[in-house]
């Protein structure tokens with residue numbers, strides 16, 4: 001997911017339909033956002049999970 005910060009919002013493009021979405025930072029922090037067009041859900045904490053997995057590799 002490609003994410004950009006725009007004021008109080010995050011701008012991101014859906015991996016499934018390429019729709020541009022605007023989500024409040026507060027909603028983003030909850031962990032799950034949904035695309036306005038296809039309603040597919042995305043986990044916003046996935047990156048932290050990857051980081052955690054990397055740490056566990058040592």
Ligand SMILES: [Zn+2]
Pocket residue numbers: 014015016017018019035036037038039040
């Ligand atoms: Zn979508």
